[in-house]
Amino acid sequence: MKLLTKTTLYFLLIMLPVFTAGAFYLYTEFNQEIKYETDEELVNDKLQWMRYLDTASVNNPVFSIKTPEFNLHPTNDAAQPTHHLKGVNIYQEPENTYAPFRQLSQVISLHNKNYELVLRKSLIEKDDLVKNIIHVMLAAFGGLLLFALLSNWLISKSIWKPFYRSLDKIQKLQLNKLDATVFEPAATHEFNRLNTALSAMTSRIHNDYTSIKELTEDAAHEMQTPLAIAQSKLELLLQDDTLSEIQLNSILTSYDELQRLSRLNHNLLLLAKIENQQYPLTEQPDLCTVVEKYLLLFEELIKEKDLHIHKEITATAPWPLHPALTDILVSNLLGNAIKYNYPQGSITIQLTPEAFTIANTSHLPEIPANVLFQRFKKHNNGYSNSNGLGLAIVKKMADSYHFHLTYFYANGQHTFRVSL
Secondary structure, eight states: OOHHHHHHHHHHHHHHHHHHHHHHHHHHHHHHHHHHHHHHHHHHHHHHHHHHHHHSOTTOGGGSEEOSSEEEEEOSSOOOSSOEEEEEEEEETTTTEEEEEEEEEEEEEETTEEEEEEEEEEOHHHHHHHHHHHHHHHHHHHHHHHHHHHHHHHHHHHHHHHHHHHHHHHHTOOGGGGGGOOOOOOSSHHHHHHHHHHHHHHHHHHHHHHHHHHHHHHHHHHHHHHHHHHHHHHHHHHTOTTSOHHHHHHHHHHHHHHHHHHHHHHHHHHHHHHHTTOSOOOOOOBHHHHHHHHHHHTHHHHHHHTOEEEEEEOSOOBOSSOHHHHHHHHHHHHHHHHHTOOTTOEEEEEEOSSEEEEEEEOSSOOOOGGGTTOTTOGGGGTOOSOOSHHHHHHHHHHHHTTOEEEEEEETTEEEEEEEO
């Protein structure tokens, strides 16, 4: 969940109970105020009636009258010094329903006789007034809440804009372009501190990247030269007819190990370059052309083992991968499929614009998942003459260029699939 959305939700969760409590409080206060005003009207009406009844004759018909809003009749109850107020519901015949009234009752003494005086005020119109007021209040509160949410969202979005700009720059950073990263100053102190920390961090990362890049380039140059010299010297010794067979075998073994060391050095440097993103995506090579090229290059090895090649290749398949890495991807997977195959085995190649799949038969068991793409792990599982870097390089390519690399084993076939 986004921070802005989370903040808005929390604000909504806080404001809703506050607005609900405010609406309930106002409703209660309005209701109490209306009851108070109605009671004042009833008391005032009582005083008016008392003045009138004091001056009226005893035979006046008003001394025995009953209406929904006025009731005066003789009673044997004792006179009461004060009146009583309460709410009552009275049946309304036209509407066939009960209506709320506010009632004042008191036993009074007139002309030496006791009468019960009952005055009532209808609350129907006042209840309607309260309901209308509540509807207006709810609409006002709803509008106020929406306005507050919208204002909070707009203000928060404006305040957090520098943060999202910095985050966007961090997400798009490339190691070879870190030195050109500039974070814009913000009006918020905390964001300026964040940008300062990010600038310092990217500067350190760029310096480390530059140092590692220089190290790999220097290592590639400095290590390959002595290895090449040693190999050339051993080649000269192999041509010496005066050496015994034991000496020739020792020299040949040393020569093979130097070749293996040279390949190992090359592969480790290649992994370092891929990790340091030294292969920018400049074009999209056609994977079909690359596959056909390496099938032709490996033709002698394929014929030597009498392997059967099954191809399902589309006409074109441009892939977002550096040309040099495209060659390495195909040569490693196809080379392994040939190298670990048995005579008269088969290799199946499927290629589409979205996926590259290569499957080969082999007597070797399934590669355990925990060592599948680890370096220097394959020789313990029957994969001799291998340093385990081929699949590690393919895996590193897939991670760097956001491909999906999968492996599965079934019916004596090892299958690797690289998909976009």
